[in-house]
Amino acid sequence: MRVTIIAVGKLKEKYLVNGCKEYLKRLGRYGNFTVVELTDEPCPANASAAEEEQVRHKEGNKILASLPKDSQVIALDVTGDKTDSPGLARRIENLALRGNSHLTFIIGGSLGLSAKVIDRSHWRLSFSDFTFPHQLMRLILLEQLYRSFKINRGETYHK
Structure with missing residues (x-):
């Protein structure tokens, strides 16, 4: 399985950098697992x-240009579908069983x-009604992916 995470914005805080490296x-x-980090556009x-729409448009063009061919595209979007950890694990497993061996998760800018x-996305995924900083969302996504793969392998992981 190949997983690409396309994320707008550079991680600056050391604890986020270290957490992402660990996961x-x-x-x-x-x-x-690959992280493609795109520069965010300046916004007054x-x-x-x-x-604001112009910034989203410019960042969107960078994202679209970075999408790997033949990957299942999952956009992290607050208005997307909500699921729990076992549900995300099932979705990843089902995608793999249907021959989708490359998943691309997209985290937008601020x-x-x-x-x-x-x-362009095949699935819009929401982690919560809460708004998270996009840098923190990268760490949360990596943790949930780790949890999903542990669940799918039947391995124990803390609750």
């Missing part, structure tokens, strides 16, 4: 709706994802 190391035994502090990215 990527743990995930290495389950497949090939008091940006208009049009300026303003979210462009409509083009949402439209």
Whole structure:
């Protein structure tokens, strides 16, 4: 199984960098995991709706240009489908059983994802109604992927 995470924005906080490195190391035994980090677009502090849309559009074009061919695209979107950890594990397992050996998860920038990215996605996944910083979301996603692979292998993991 190959998993690509496309994330807008650079991780700056040391604890997030270290946490992501740790989960990527743990995930290495389950497949090939790659993080593609894209630069976020500058946005004025008091940006208009049009300026925010322009930022999402530019970041969206970078995301679309970075999508691996023939991968199942999963956009992290607050308005997407909600599931629990076993549900995510089942979804990953079902995708693999249907021949989807490459999954791509997309984490947008601080303003979210462009409509083009949402439209290109095969599945929109929401982790919560809460809003998380996009840098923290990367760590949360990696932890949930690790948990999913542990569940699918029948391995124990703390609750």
